[in-house]
Amino acid sequence: MKNLKTVLSTMFLAMLSLLIVACSNSASNTTTESTVATENKETIAQKKTFTVGFDAEYPPYGFVDDDGTYKGFDLDLAKEFCSRAGYEFKPQPIDWDSKDLELNQGNIDCIWNGFTVTGRENDYTWTFPYVDNSIVLVVRSDSGITKKADLAGKIVMGQAGSSAITALEEEENAELVKSFKSLEQCADYNSGFMNLESGMIDCLAVDIGVAKFHLNNANGKYVQLDEKLSSEQYAIGFKKGNTALRDEVEKVVTEMWKDGTFMNIANNYSDYSLSDMVCLGDYIK
Amino acid sequence: MNNIVDIIFRVLNGAGASSIIFFSTIIFSLPLGLLITFAKMSKIKVISYFASFLISILRGTPLMLQLFMWYYGPYYLFHVSFGLKWRLPAIIIGFSINYAAYFAEIFRSGIESIPVGQYEASSVLGYTNVQTFTKIIFPQMVKRVIPPVTNEIITLVKDTSLAFAITYTEMFTVAKQIAASKTTIIPLLVAGIFYYIFNDIVAFVMSKIEKSFNYYK
Numbered sequence: 001m002k003n004l005k006t007v008l009s010t011m012f013l014a015m016l017s018l019l020i021v022a023c024s025n026s027a028s029n030t031t032t033e034s035t036v037a038t039e040n041k042e043t044i045a046q047k048k049t050f051t052v053g054f055d056a057e058y059p060p061y062g063f064v065d066d067d068g069t070y071k072g073f074d075l076d077l078a079k080e081f082c083s084r085a086g087y088e089f090k091p092q093p094i095d096w097d098s099k100d101l102e103l104n105q106g107n108i109d110c111i112w113n114g115f116t117v118t119g120r121e122n123d124y125t126w127t128f129p130y131v132d133n134s135i136v137l138v139v140r141s142d143s144g145i146t147k148k149a150d151l152a153g154k155i156v157m158g159q160a161g162s163s164a165i166t167a168l169e170e171e172e173n174a175e176l177v178k179s180f181k182s183l184e185q186c187a188d189y190n191s192g193f194m195n196l197e198s199g200m201i202d203c204l205a206v207d208i209g210v211a212k213f214h215l216n217n218a219n220g221k222y223v224q225l226d227e228k229l230s231s232e233q234y235a236i237g238f239k240k241g242n243t244a245l246r247d248e249v250e251k252v253v254t255e256m257w258k259d260g261t262f263m264n265i266a267n268n269y270s271d272y273s274l275s276d277m278v279c280l281g282d283y284i285k
Numbered sequence: 286m287n288n289i290v291d292i293i294f295r296v297l298n299g300a301g302a303s304s305i306i307f308f309s310t311i312i313f314s315l316p317l318g319l320l321i322t323f324a325k326m327s328k329i330k331v332i333s334y335f336a337s338f339l340i341s342i343l344r345g346t347p348l349m350l351q352l353f354m355w356y357y358g359p360y361y362l363f364h365v366s367f368g369l370k371w372r373l374p375a376i377i378i379g380f381s382i383n384y385a386a387y388f389a390e391i392f393r394s395g396i397e398s399i400p401v402g403q404y405e406a407s408s409v410l411g412y413t414n415v416q417t418f419t420k421i422i423f424p425q426m427v428k429r430v431i432p433p434v435t436n437e438i439i440t441l442v443k444d445t446s447l448a449f450a451i452t453y454t455e456m457f458t459v460a461k462q463i464a465a466s467k468t469t470i471i472p473l474l475v476a477g478i479f480y481y482i483f484n485d486i487v488a489f490v491m492s493k494i495e496k497s498f499n500y501y502k
Contacts (some may be wrong), residue, residue: 153368160458161465184369185462186452195452198357199366 050087052078053094053108060272061114061234062091070162073274074112081252092276103239107256111237120234125240127250129233130262133280134208135164137225138215143202151178154202157192160185164205167230189214196220205229209276233279254284289471292463296475299459300483303445306376306455310441313381318388325393336389343386349450352379356451376448384441391433395426426499435491440482456480 054062054074060161062072070091082089094102094111102108103124116133117126137156139145145154156177158164165185168177177183184201186192189210195201208228215222238246256262257280266275324336343351355375359365399422407417446457454462460476 023474157452160462184452185454185458187449191450191452194357195369198360200356200369200372200452 010036013266025176043069048087049090050078050082050085050110051090051108052110052112053092053099053102054111054113055096058114059181060269062093067223072113073265073269074114076268077256078112080256080261081249083251084255085248089198103237105238109238110249114234115237116232117235118236121236123240124237125242125246126234126238127246127253128280128283129235130253130280130283131234131274131277132208133145133234133277135167135205135229135230136208136211137227137229138196138204138206138211138222139201139202139225140196141220145203145225147225148176149179149201151176151203153181155182155184155200156180156205157184157186157195157201158205159189159192160187163207164229168205168239170230173229193218193222207273207277209273212276213273257281257284288467291398292467292472293475295463296460296472296479297392299454299456300479302303302454302459303442303448305373306380306445306448306453307442309377310380310384311438313377313390314384314388317381317385319392321385321389321501322396326396338389339354340386340389343383344390348379348444349447351383352376352447352451353419355379372451372453375451376453380441380444380448384437387437388434391430392426394433395430396422399425400428424498424500428495428500431491431498435488435495438487438491442484442487443480 052075054070054072056062056064056070058072060072061074062070065071070093075091078091079089081087092102092108094108099111100123103111114131114133117129137148137151145151147195156167156168167173168183184195186195189204189206192204192206193200193214196204196211211224215224236246238247238249262280263275265283266278269275321336321340324332325340327333327336349460352375355378356372359367359371403421403425404417407421412420448455449458456479457476460472463472464470
């Protein structure tokens with residue numbers, strides 16, 4: 001009787017798992033319907049429109065809100081720029097792969113959408129970077145570790161499933177990771193910092209926004225290495241040579257920064273800890 | 286298919302880490318639990334109250350918090366750092382002491398369920414207190430506490446996943462990590478099946494033990 005029960009329950013469990021696997025497979029196969037609105041065929045020739053090219057599937061920078069409108073940190077900024085500079089704001093979702101084509105044909109005036117400068121420095125005319133999405137290495141200030149090479153034989157930790165761990169698993173970092181004594185994972189960054197503080201580990205790999213937050217609150221207990229694990233800054237990209245429009249945007253965005261509007265907009269996206277990632281302050285005198 | 290085999294092997298690796306916690310906790314917590322039982326049943330009031338207090342703390346606070354205490358306590362309370370090698374000892378101490386508190390109460394219920402007439406009978410037969418306990422009371426107590434102890438042990442198997450709170454990578458954490466990196470829920474299912482099989486084995490072994498203690502019938 002006991003045996004029969006065990007067999008039956010095992011079978012039930014096996015069937016259940018099969019069912020779930022089948023469901024998850026079919027779900028991933030169905031093509032996601034495009035939520036992007038119908039493309040606007042009008043040309044941009046009309047004066048005083050400012051067309052922002054963006055990827056509508058890149059929250060919080062640009063995405064489709066529950067009510068079907070385009071929303072996002074970058075779009076809010078662009079909208080504010082337009083109202084100040086007297087442009088008509090036009091968000092234009094683009095296929096990210098054909099962004100160069102769109103920009104060069106003049107279909108869009110700029111790409112303002114969490115656009116990574118790093119590695120593309122010479123391909124576009126850039127504004128100053130306004131968001132820093134780098135991953136940095138934090139150590140105790142008394143540890144004597146000042147560069148990546150010092151991490152040889154040390155214990156390094158990152159949050160499980162975070163971009164820091166993803167970065168460490170990349171090919172280019174294989175050599176570095178090999179030099180560690182071990183690479184540990186923590187459930188959340190708070191426990192990561194507790195491990196660092198109490199000397200369980202030597203170094204924590206963490207998003208720059210989180211690092212900034214902890215460094216500001218720790219009274220010099222930690223330092224951030226100058227060498228970053230990965231470096232990524234976002235700026236607004238214009239067609240190469242279009243410095244006139246770039247300068248105008250920079251001027252207005254600087255004003256927005258100075259009167260606090262910029263940070264107010266960033267604070268609307270605090271769920272994404274955007275406000276800690278804003279690095280514009282470093283570039284405006 | 287290769288993928289699934291790979292997942293199973295990686296989760297199985299994590300199962301090793303979970304087993305270390307499981308077996309160490311069983312080995313240390315059962316005798317420790319009996320010790321706490323004696324303390325609680327002691328005629329010396331101070332010891333008895335202390336044992337009651339200990340049990341109330343251990344059962345009244347989350348195990349996760351107790352793990353934090355053992356792991357981070359030495360540094361944050363005394364500024365002593367043992368480094369990462371302290372992690373496994375901290376986990377085993379935390380789990381063992383916590384489970385000992387539960388076992389202590391189970392053992393006490395077992396001991397107190399033995400009718401007072403048996404004590405009288407053994408005293409009439411000239412048994413000393415120690416003999417009464419080891420020869421008469423203890424064997425009957427063991428028999429009676431096996432079902433509730435089995436309950437606790439099965440809970441322990443599942444509780445091992447709490448160890449990740451202090452960054453110890455056990456089976457469930459491994460499964461979650463693979464699930465995150467491969468964006469599939471299969472590792473979680475695999476982990477679930479492993480827990481189930483493990484607990485089935487535990488239940489089977491315990492029922493065998495229960496049968497083998499089927500004396501006095």
